[in-house]
Amino acid sequence: MNKPYEAVGLTEKEYEKIIEYLGREPNETELSMYGVMWSEHCSYKHSRALFRHFPTSGKRVLQGPGENAGIIDIGDNLALVMKIESHNHPSAIEPYQGAATGVGGIIRDIFAMGARPVALLNSLRFGDIEKSERVKYLIDGVVAGIAGYGNCMGIPTAAGETYFNSCYDGNPLVNAMCVGIIEHDKIHRGNASGVGNSVMYVGAATGRDGMGGASFASVELTGESEEKKSAVQVGDPFMEKLLMEACLELLVTGSIVGLQDLGAAGLTSACCETAARGEGGMEIDVLKVPRREKGMLPVEVMISESQERMLLIVEKGREDEVKKTVEKWGLHAVTIGRVTDKGRLTVKEGDKTVADVPAYSLDSSGAPEYYREYEEPAYYQELKKFRPETAEEPKDYNKTMMELLTSPNLCSKEWIYKQYDHMVRTCTVVKPGSDAAVLRIRGSKKGIALTVDCNSRYCFLDPRAGSAIAVTEAARNLVCSGARPLAVTDGLNFGSPEKPDRFWQFREAVIGIGEACRELNTPVISGNVSFYNETATQAIYPTPVIGMAGLIEDIDKCCTMHFKDEGDIVILLGKTENELGGSEYLCRIHGIEKGAVPRLNFGLEKKLQAFILSAVNKGFLKSAHDVSDGGLAIALAECCMEKELGIKAELKSQLRTDAVLFSESQSRFVVSCSYETLAELRQFMAKLEIPYEILGRVTGDEFRLDINNKNIVALKVREMKEAWRGAFKCLMT
């Protein structure tokens, strides 16, 4: 590496483009600024072109992609702000701080819009927990990091998902999502508008931590990655709590024109993005930036990713007012520059100009954009051919059930979520462990339901169909809670876009998400792309994590998945087909990750979702749960756990027994209702032409499934629950 641009991760062509923008060669500081801003992490240069596949607008969308976070209208002058972000590479190297700062970053994105954060979610992927001690170390650190940051902030971590697969052995995924609530007239944006307005810096001092984090995140992990620990930032949640309260208090005063968090690429990114969205120009002096280390070069100040810092654009003349409020919270605000209309980001060190570039050229509007070559990998057609019937049928289904219930992917994740304060703010109405978290909105009848979802095995076997299923399943989780799905934030985790087979996966996934979001009328309002999730030996499964939010009009009517009372009637909505391809059952019991993924029929799906929503609202249903990983048998077991109630079900089917129990056919729900409601519910189902099958009744303590009058499963719920709850702790020790 002797070319200067290679050292900052750019290509010769990109270097030429910089020269074109500047009309000269960039100096070292400028080149480093382009290096971080034009990294994949900041510029989305490989992914941007594909985003036109996403629906991003709609009558409820108040802010689509391109800002710190997306905003969706939830009525009564209220809006929901949300975004998901990955912190994969830092967490692979330093799990506690990597995960903690991921949480810190996403919280800042939410309050940068002026909203108070009300919930955190996370989506985690790790390698084979049964084979690797390092995986346990990573889980321990990541969970403690998320807990350490979120708990201290006083924001409930209300929902999440955790999956294991050896494809994540060297490259875990840590995606954090944050949701905020805001009144329409309080919405702020990262705009540097008003020539002459002050640019103020508030929060932690700048150090050398997190240097070049954005570039680090934009290459594959190698053995040398360990040496780049300095690219991982260190979090201080107490500082962030003060910063959040100070900013929210400032926003009420009207002195703030815009605000922006300092995330990836630090000051460089915050300055050029706010400038590009505002009057187009900004001038700052690095000597005025508070530092915690001596002898920092201008370039280090500009690209440091020190945490817990914000940039404020303050109405000229009101700087002292801002300082006073900030000081109340024990922090300091300093003016580091001003807004200009010269179209340039000018960085000074005292009187000396150290960088002077067109502001827009740094940010994604000026960054290069690529449409990479893609190629369908051979495995796609090959693995599809697998016929699940060739797997040997289990002889003892009681044993199979217990094996599945205690498997890493299906067992209770209470070991994880009990480390998160999920009740602080006393708004959590449905806690972790159901289909979606439900939170009330204080001072309103309304509530919100939140979920994150992705079955990455499906996405590997068929990225387009698998991604559409991820969106659809997220929506199912919400309607089961009684919420109307409103919008999506997506965390797209993939391998290297520079490899045609990986880029094919990405392209297919984006198309699949776009299609499903259009069908379900849930626009994508924000998101994040994380490429290069691979090591020398393997890439991760494509993992497009779907974060979705829904609205509950009347919080008293929300619903959970748990069976409520003995004697209630249990009904399966939808139809079970012979669809074991890519199933959890095939993977866990037979060690096979092959086959065609289940088909998705949007017509039926929409009809069922509308039915569930309306049946919950009419008060017909006592519980509702979607059938997903592990199929019908696992879904039924999950409904039994909370209240330790059993079921006596009699199924009729022409399918092989393992398919009846574990097929993962889409568009299915398990619901329960009281015996008295049944007649009315049946009429309603008939009227809407809902395919259904009455399975049986909720009973005392026995989990009993008969198929075609033959007993197949007979287990004690108490024993199932004990094994299911205790499994994760056993795996960790």
Place this chain on the structure above:
Amino acid sequence: MKFGVIVFPGSNCDIDCCHAVKDVLGREVEYVWHDAEELDDFDCIILPGGFSYGDYLRCGAVARFSRIMEAVRAHAAGGKPVIGICNGFQILTEAGLLPGALVRNKNLKFICDTVPLRVEANDTPFTGLYEKGEIINIPIAHGEGNYVVDEATLKKMKEKGQIIFTYVDNPNGSMENIAGVCNEEKNVLGMMPHPERACEEILGNTDGRRLFESIISALEGRLKDE
């Protein structure tokens, strides 16, 4: 009758306490900033949960030096009720207003759960409306809730009836399953569990409500006496 909720930098459950007192129980409540000097207007003081000063040195170890703590001390000395919940409990022990200390949970992890507690005494202004020996379910959320105290003090606490709540299934390693204690005069209570999280049907739990109702009832009696 007016409640005051102290806000330290890093307090999180201040909003929840205010909500419980004001919106659920319909009583007057105000936030009090940590550098305020007096609390004369208030009848009951709540030190809420959270992570005051980040809890970086030791839970509550910095907050105890806040200016407001002198006023809290005076309020307690005047016989008026003071309740510290979670981080508030930690602050009260650090300030010497309550005996003992809170150390890391035995499993070294943060625990958030709803757990059964036994009400050990109802002769306090905080527990008057509970039955002695009653089992109530109250949420906990802490990393450092493992109560420790020296043997001599423990003995004295038992004699004076200062152990107010115990865990039915000890979640954190606390000595004698202790979840909440009071001072000798019984007007200062510290507890790790969060009664303010258990005051409403919609949250699935109302077992904590009677704690606030007990305080109100005790204060009403006291105000009448005056």
